[in-house]
Amino acid sequence: MQASREQESDQGLRARLVDVGVDLVSREGVQALTLREIARRAGVSHGAPRRYFPTHLELLSAIARRGFDELGARAAAAAGEGAAHPRVRLTELGRVYLEFALGNRGMYELMFRHDLLESGHLGLRDTSLPLFGRLVDLVGRVRPDADARLVAGALWAGLHGVAQLWGWGSLQLATGADDFAPVLRSVLDAHLGPEGE
Structure with a gap:
């Protein structure tokens, strides 16, 4: 007892x-x-x-794991199976990703620290890779003609760049946009082709 x-x-x-x-x-x-x-x-x-x-890395990994769990839950809700076209689900997934990144800047930075992901503590790679897998699946449905992993990787890099540059205020200054929706649409069009094609 x-x-x-x-x-x-x-x-x-x-x-x-x-x-x-x-x-x-x-x-x-x-x-x-x-x-x-x-x-x-x-x-x-x-x-x-x-x-x-x-080790300090183990504690940081446990904290980052919470971030991946939250982002994973949001992504599952946004891009889950449903009647919506895969392009619509990708748009929603991109929106959720950017909202999470911009609303949780410290956590987002921690989650993608290479030393934590490479450390193997708490299986962070096992938590982050399914998120990427969801992206690959949806990209494959929209672009069956392409290597879905490569296109998804480029799309993720674009989203990550938008998150960083928007968080710094650089994209607002450069584009004159007051919300990230038009930039997100442009990133998706660049990697998936214009919507409706």
Whole structure:
């Protein structure tokens, strides 16, 4: 019974450390995610996180995993199977991706850090690759004539670029657009052909 209670307590503290990290990255950005600051805000000693996350990368991966879970849920809702044409579903998926990136800038930056994805902690690649797989599937339905993985990769790079440049204010300045919808439409047209063709 005591061991079970300790295990629950351990799991509770582990989750709290991740919760604090998620909150911290959303409010203050990636640079605020130090072990010491997460521990301080969780109300534990600065060495306590190492008990649950032996390396800083493991804690950052657990925080990033939450971001991938949220983005994955939004993407599934936006581009799920339905009566809508695959191009419409791709447009919705692109919109959701950009809204997530722009509304969660710190988390978005953390999620796509190469060192976290390459570390193998918590299977982040296993979480991110299905998102890309959804994109590949929809691209293949719209462009059966092309290598769907290559087109999806170029489309994703375009979306990622829009997210970065829009977040910095550069695209608004360059295009005069006051929302990203026309830019998203242009990215989709560039990779999928104009809508209706």
